[in-house]
Amino acid sequence: MSNDIAVNMKNITVRFVETLANDDISLSIKKGEIFAIVGENGAGKTTLMNVLAGQIQPTLGSVEILGSTVTTFSPTAAIKAGIGMVHQHFMLIDSFTVAQNIVLGHEPKKPAKFGIFFDNKAAVRFTEDLIREYGLEVPPNARVRDLGVGLQQRVEILKALALGSKVLILDEPTAVLTPSETDELFKIIRKLKEKGHTIIIITHKLYEVMEISDRVAVLRAGKLAGIEETKNLSESKLASMMVGHELSFESIPRDETVKTPVLDIKNLTVSNARGLIAINDLNLTINSGEIVGIAGVEGNGQSELAQAITGLRPALKGSIYLNGIEITKQSPEKIRKLGLAHIPEDRIKTGLSKQASIWENLLVGKQRRREFAWLKLHLRRDKISKYSKEVYNQFDVRGAGIHIPVGSLSGGNMQKIVVGREFSFENTRAYVISQPTRGLDIAAMQFIHKQIINKRNEGAAILLISADLDEIFMLSDRICTLFEGKITAEFDPKTASKEKVGLAMLTHSKEEVCENS
């Protein structure tokens, strides 16, 4: 075996009870290469990487890491062999500091001779050295829960580097990042490459693949559909390799309807989980048949705004009206009854119950309806089954039927369950939609976008919060930038430029934007 190979996977097959997640995949990745893996939701990307990271034992096949054959599949063995993985869903202890997270599992001890106690100073020093070595700025003494996702991701990368990993796996790292944070991440990736690390990156954004990678592997339904040098590819070629046929990018027609105010927010002030002001005296009106996109860097009050409207977080001041009825102090259940649906940003924590089955997750919110519950007491399985299957098929969920737990679906397919449930409430007048396509493949993203515009055409008022500026531009009728809990500027997506909006996301007032441009 030539020794410029970092990872060699042979005939990897992973079978879960009802699905063949990986089907006879063989590929090898060179040292110092940036290797991208793409594929539709549920194609088996995460599973394949979990095999490499020792989280899953393959049903068949063998793995060689940096020249030595893997005999036991365990996280410890993978770490020893030089694999580090930044998971799609972060693996950080929120209540610990950055330094404590980084040294977890190999804690420095004091006093030197006996080594009983945890040496926090040494942990901080270790972290500072690491930060200096890789040029990845993070505050070592800050608590992880106080950091934004971008910084949390850096902690994850540092954590892997601290364990001595030579091969770094990043599972959809850009899904949670803003464009500028993505740029930062790519700089880091290039720097790691220079230092001789091998990077494996999973992403659904094809222009990112074109920008960062040296080679790409395409997975389709568990099989390897092809490996190519990135320079021989184009985005559209890649897209058709992924889905197996040409993708059409037709634009979705928009109807112009009569516009009446539906969702009305007046002088809203909301605090965040730590008691600090997150939304500060905000005013916003959304009309029927209108999509208002909220653009902003994460942590400027987006989450709190969505939570306040949907009744998940109390408003300190101000009021919110839905069709003229005040919903400020109502329960989430009542607000939903009045015609509001919500796609929460965090599908795992708020959107779904991971242990519950798919049909149960799809039923939530409709469980008291006469059609699904006899006398509101006894669930009618046949009716529920029929409805769940409809949603499941309509949203093209790729999994093993409606009876398996949601937690065993791939990340993107979990998202489809949330969207499917929220979009199947009839008589919904307004939608609060946060990060609707986070982790979705292009086809699924197109489909969801079409659904959102259809709802708009049917006359719903839609508040769209997304870290993806392209998505905001494509869907919105009006773009508002949110900065430190205030709406700082408003744009018309047909005339505004992305640069201008991007700038407004970082400044206090419209005047500054105008001055700077």
Added chain:
Amino acid sequence: MSEFLAAFFTVFNVMLFQNTLRTATPIVLAGLGGLFTDHAGIMNIGMDGMMLIGAFTAVMGTYYFQSAFMGIVLAIVVGVLLGLFFGLFVIKFKSDEFIIGVALNIFAGGITIFLLRTLTGVKGAFPLPKSLGLPTVSIPLLDKIPIINELFNNNSILVYICWLLVIICYLVVYKTPYGFRLRAAGEHPQALRSIGVSPDFIKYSASVICGILCCLAGAHLSLGYLTQFSENMSASRGFIAFACIIFGRSNPIKVFLAALLFGFFDALGLRLQNIIPANLTLIIPYAATIFVLVIAALQSKRKSKLSELKLNKV
């Protein structure tokens, strides 16, 4: 008036505080054990049963080997087994921790009565000679100082061990690598697994520590003062310990203080027996538990209100 004063002083005297320390000890020990499982993310309501079994084995061990030391050793061994047993169901088989806890409590009540009757033929209570009780420790110079002497001297050895354990547990939980992993295992076990540390191993260890400390708590109950085992003698102290863990937010020092508070009410109940009907005084510690928990709940509510008020001023 003087009658009232006299009555007052039969209740509120040094003895009261002496009793406080004594009655608090089993609660402290069980609370220290339970806070380990609590940090590891296991809700353990089976502490009461563990205590009862510990009390029973301590007495039986002492009886068969004619030595309190062997009684304690046996209680510790059984504590390890109980911890492993509890861990097996909760961690390995992933059974509902609540149900396993309840089952353990019911099982403990039954098995101790059954074994007591078959092994000794005694119903109700099985007393041992006073000489077989736990040794007391007398600290030399302390007997010169009046009140301090009565409070802190000549207690059973487990009382001193218990005080030492409070500090040790505090250090273990907050200052050692093990403590960090323990808290990580409770907060995000998957994160530990991904860096090659087994969260299950940590959970088992917490469960075993809990078993040992609960059985020690039981041993103190049966050997520390009365030197006898009586049926259901734990009298829900395991649940009071659970309340202390919640009240003290699983911090060993705070759990200790909370346990002292409950010990005080317990002792107060005992001393009031001369004045008020015993049936009524027995409620005191339990009523106090509920009362304090309600206060704790209200307190945290008021705190969040307060922070809202501060915000409005901003």
